[in-house]
């Protein structure tokens with residue numbers, strides 16, 4: 001039976017996991033769709049998503065209440081008060097304030113600087129691969145996909161290997177804090193973790209003031225735009241955003257890539273023969289998976305997009321993941337196509353002033369990782385007892401939460 005638009009609920013866990021049929025219906029029938037009973041609009045066509053991202057003066061990113069998990073519990077507040085205040089920076093700050101943060105941090109993630117990290121990335125990928133068995137079962141998600149982005153970003157920030165476990169824990173708690181799904185116990189744990197994170201990095205910041213290195217923290221500490229250096233609370237917010245925005249998204253893309261290569265042996269075979277196509281594969285993967293599936297924007301004044309009126313105070317949920325499968329832009333959009341000529345038009349890294357800070361870093365990391373995986377692994381398939389793909393329940397991030405493989409090294 002053909003489903004009608006009303007049969008779908010955006011927040012239904014099944015739709016969150018497998019949203020593409022719903023997106024297609026929305027793009028065809030209601031590209032700017034008001035969720036019944038709310039002032040919330042889902043925006044699903046490529047051009048409309050782009051238009052809203054471009055109109056950042058009307059569509060605000062200052063979503064602090066959401067990012068901090070709504071009305072916090074008094075116990076949570078008491079813990080947070082012992083630390084630094086959470087200030088809105090990059091992702092949660094509108095222009096013109098936003099410009100200052102990006103101007104300071106952009107050089108640390110510029111393409112040229114990231115290129116110089118290629119060797120280090122390859123070292124990390126090889127080190128993680130060396131730890132995998134020669135053949136048989138592996139929890140590939142936790143042994144590889146989770147570690148890689150954490151190790152790479154820790155290295156970029158100047159966090160030593162000995163602190164990686166707690167670094168990963170802080171990152172997970174920060175993600176949980178904004179998931180909108182944390183229980184009271186989780187929220188207390190997340191606040192305690194945030195406090196620990198703040199004290200650790202505040203110490204590192206003071207150390208880097210006196211002993212600057214070549215790491216991102218040193219760049220933040222010692223930069224100033226228009227003679228206005230960042231204060232510690234601003235730097236802590238920026239580092240936290242780097243962790244939250246960068247780790248799970250890259251992990252999700254790595255895991256999804258392994259599954260796509262299982263499902264498309266023809267693509268794998270071609271990549272083995274023509275490794276120069278790996279960057280195209282990575283872009284197609286990002287386009288199809290779009291782990292940062294959507295983002296909120298608050299409407300600051302009465303406006304109209306594509307003929308639909310939105311009142312001041314409404315919320316637009318722009319779905320990058322739907323725009324990236326819009327057939328008007330990408331022919332045969334549901335499939336990986338290594339000969340596609342416009343794959344670089346995808347919006348997996350967003351668009352406009354908030355476009356991803358980590359775009360070069362994650363691209364490079366994914367290119368290096370898949371290059372080495374394809375060379376070093378002869379074959380892989382889903383493990384016998386784990387044929388079903390398990391997704392993380394979140395409306396913002398869509399990605400696998402597990403990946404169990406049977407592998408055979410070359």
Ligand code: HEM
Pocket residue numbers: 061090091092102109241242243245246247249250253290291292295320347348349350351353354355356357358359361362
């Ligand atoms: C596959 C990996 C990644 C994906 C798919 C991704 C996706 C995105 C998207 C869609 C946005 C735009 C959000 C918006 O418009 O509201 C964004 C922003 C951002 N990303 Fe990424 N990201 C990834 C990796 C990273 C990494 C590795 C970092 C670490 C540096 C990072 C840091 C950020 C930051 C700080 C922002 C906010 C920028 C701003 O508002 O000015 N991301 N990302």
